[in-house]
Amino acid sequence: MTRSIDDLNSLHLDVLREIGNIGAGNAATSLSVMIQKKVDMKVPEVKIMDIGEVPGILGGEENLVSGIYFGMGGAVNGNIMVLMDIHSAKMLTSMLMGKSPDTIKFDEEVPLDDMDRSALQEIGNILSASYITSLASLTNLRIDLSPPSLCVDMAGAILSVPAIQFGEISDHVLMIENRLFDGNNEVTANFFLIPDENSFDTLLEALGVS
Amino acid sequence: MAELIKVGMADLKITKSPSVLTTLGLGSCVGIALYDLDIKLAGLAHIMLPDSTQIKNNANKAKFADTALEILLQELKKAGAQKSNIVAKIAGGAQMFSMDSQSDIMKIGTRNVLATKKLLEQYKIPLKAEDTGGNYGRTIEIYPDSGKLLVKAIGKGVREL
Numbered sequence: 001m002t003r004s005i006d007d008l009n010s011l012h013l014d015v016l017r018e019i020g021n022i023g024a025g026n027a028a029t030s031l032s033v034m035i036q037k038k039v040d041m042k043v044p045e046v047k048i049m050d051i052g053e054v055p056g057i058l059g060g061e062e063n064l065v066s067g068i069y070f071g072m073g074g075a076v077n078g079n080i081m082v083l084m085d086i087h088s089a090k091m092l093t094s095m096l097m098g099k100s101p102d103t104i105k106f107d108e109e110v111p112l113d114d115m116d117r118s119a120l121q122e123i124g125n126i127l128s129a130s131y132i133t134s135l136a137s138l139t140n141l142r143i144d145l146s147p148p149s150l151c152v153d154m155a156g157a158i159l160s161v162p163a164i165q166f167g168e169i170s171d172h173v174l175m176i177e178n179r180l181f182d183g184n185n186e187v188t189a190n191f192f193l194i195p196d197e198n199s200f201d202t203l204l205e206a207l208g209v210s
Numbered sequence: 211m212a213e214l215i216k217v218g219m220a221d222l223k224i225t226k227s228p229s230v231l232t233t234l235g236l237g238s239c240v241g242i243a244l245y246d247l248d249i250k251l252a253g254l255a256h257i258m259l260p261d262s263t264q265i266k267n268n269a270n271k272a273k274f275a276d277t278a279l280e281i282l283l284q285e286l287k288k289a290g291a292q293k294s295n296i297v298a299k300i301a302g303g304a305q306m307f308s309m310d311s312q313s314d315i316m317k318i319g320t321r322n323v324l325a326t327k328k329l330l331e332q333y334k335i336p337l338k339a340e341d342t343g344g345n346y347g348r349t350i351e352i353y354p355d356s357g358k359l360l361v362k363a364i365g366k367g368v369r370e371l
Contacts, residue, residue: 061234069307149307156235157347167258
């Protein structure tokens with residue numbers, strides 16, 4: 001039997017939340033080492049949402065957001081997307097580059113410069129690699145991650161990519177919301193885990209909750 | 211006061227002038243606007259996938275180019291449109307992310323556009339204008355009184371088709 005997001009029960013969600021927890025912990029640690037500052041985190045929230053609801057949490061379909069997209073290979077095929085609002089993207093980029101967030105120009109008229117773009121991709125790398133590492137070690141599966149692809153555009157347009165992929169099997173998406181803190185600065189990074197139809201079963205079986 | 215009616219993802223609606231139909235943030239999805247200027251009636255569908263027959267989970271008919279177009283035409287005819295007067299404009303079908311491996315799913319924007327055009331041809335509906343492809347998102351508005359299609363993109367301003 002092939003299952004989809006719609007068949008997840010509370011036990012599955014607990015397991016996914018725990019993976020998100022460990023992943024976020026790893027991510028906070030890696031970021032903290034990189035910027036040589038303390039980075040705190042909140043317990044991540046795992047949400048199953050109707051596709052149509054997702055742009056709302058990012059300020060609407062036309063709001064400028066940043067999406068970093070990865071392919072998964074190995075034992076689990078599919079994609080991961082890290083989605084951040086512009087405030088969070090600016091904060092993280094400035095932390096990594098050691099600049100003040102105000103110096104990062106980033107709006108509808110001025111696109112990101114190349115250095116900031118690659119910093120943002122690197123942040124996406126750290127966040128998703130932390131998450132995938134925790135998923136791989138808990139499942140004993142080998143999961144490879146492709147290089148990142150960055151897109152800064154309307155929330156609706158970026159979200160159409162995971163929505164279409166989920167759309168082939170379900171009308172819902174699986175999202176893990178991570179909140180990180182550096183002092184008073186709060187950033188939110190949303191993960192979308194998009195396993196292929198068959199990989200979803202592989203994951204649940206490996207986690208022992210099938 | 212003209213009302214702006216929102217069409218969500220995998221959704222379709224029709225309206226008469228002076229109301230305007232809009233769909234926000236089209237990425238790889240395609241916005242299909244059909245209108246009949248004689249009676250100033252327009253319909254808009256926001257489709258996500260090209261073909262309902264390829265997918266098991268196909269209950270939502272507005273999600274697929276083939277079934278959405280069929281329903282949109284039915285609704286326009288029910289509201290008084292003449293099939294011979296109906297023309298189309300389309301927008302969207304972008305590739306938002308570039309990946310090394312060009313898997314089918316990454317080319318979904320192109321596939322959506324091709325499927326839409328092929329269907330319009332089958333139904334013999336003239337395609338008056340299109341703004342498709344590229345790597346950026348679009349918001350569109352269709353005006354039933356003039357058939358004007360506004361396309362907005364971030365950093366690119368507004369285009370009128």
